């Protein structure tokens with residue numbers, strides 16, 4: 001057992017440190033070693049401090065430490081590296097705290113209500129059917145990672161924001177420039193990736209502003225509207241005033257950032273796992289055979305949920321547990337906090353290490369939950385009484401993922417729609433190992449052939 005996990009009730013222990021001074025070697029190790037955090041957890045315990053390129057960071061893992069952080073929201077605030085902070089913008093809810101943050105979550109959350117998801121479902125079903133038709137007609141192997149990325153982007157840009165083809169492609173091109181600099185050094189030297197990203201950000205905001213204005217005009221004239229932007233009208237800020245357009249467009253940019261790569265990663269990892277585990281795939285397919293496709297009109301948003309398709313829900317949990325699309329997220333402490341028996345002083349940046357947590361069973365678990373077993377692909381563990389694991393792929397507490405319901409809907413509809421319509425097969429000789437940055441995804445692009453299913 002790692003040190004320090006036994007006596008949470010006793011007086012808190014001081015924060016263990018790796019002793020890194022400049023953080024240069026630690027940063028190199030962080031980018032090269034997928035096991036960076038886990039190795040140090042084994043050595044220093046579930047809460048320790050290190051330094052990455054001059055930035056002190058407290059890594060935490062495990063249910064007790066993570067729950068203690070998330071259930072005391074008044075003791076911490078959101079935090080992002082300077083590059084992300086600048087590219088998202090000061091108005092973005094990701095960079096706000098307290099009442100400012102809650103008010104914007106209420107406004108943006110209207111895009112993900114049950115009624116909004118019912119509205120989006122036919123558009124998502126149509127995109128799934130288009131991909132199934134493309135796969136069935138293909139005469140050569142198709143790189144599924146690329147198609148799933150396109151799908152996830154289109155859901156946000158077209159189905160949620162209502163952009164049409166031309167606008168969507170221009171948005172995508174600028175979005176790619178913007179994303180490339182997200183975790184770079186935030187110096188806007190002319191010609192640098194960061195300077196190009198700042199310019200792309202201005203174009204993205206301008207385009208999103210036009211889309212918002214168009215939606216407002218169409219809604220005003222009673223014209224039918226693509227997407228859900230009319231749902232934002234009337235959203236108020238913390239002082240009860242309508243949000244300005246400058247404020248709203250920064251929230252829309254955040255949705256592209258938060259919802260695209262993450263959802264594409266979960267879809268790619270799910271299908272890659274299924275194709276590498278034929279027994280589990282056959283077990284799932286039995287359940288899918290009993291479900292209708294397409295779902296009955298008006299029912300797509302709930303037709304394949306955990307009650308109707310428990311095996312699918314267990315599969316998704318297993319894949320997101322093993323390969324969380326967001327490997328970690330940050331907070332900064334605003335007062336001293338005791339996390340799993342360790343005193344973390346005020347002003348510390350904390351990294352919640354989800355990926356490392358999920359491969360580490362509860363401290364009091366019996367052998368069936370220990371590390372070796374957690375590495376196995378065993379979706380059945382989530383059925384019945386559940387696994388007892390604290391898996392938080394969508395985070396938790398006041399900053400829990402705003403798009404969780406949409407992401408889960410996309411995953412369900414893609415899994416059911418694709419697996420019912422085509423017989424996916426892995427093309428031979430490809431690299432199925434996962435690249436981990438920015439989100440897990442099969443290195444070889446997940447090449448598949450997919451004849452249509454006949455029965």
Ligand code: HEM
Nearest residue numbers: 258259262263266325326329393394395399401402403407
């Ligand atoms: C499988 C897909 C997804 C995963 C695994 C995921 C995961 C997460 C995680 C871990 C957080 C951070 C929570 C925290 O800081 O405590 C987050 C935040 C967020 N997510 Fe997602 N997400 C996904 C899809 C989406 C989608 C589709 C959208 C919207 C289109 C979205 C919008 C957001 C927003 C706006 C936040 C910021 C919330 C805040 O700071 O209050 N996410 N997500």
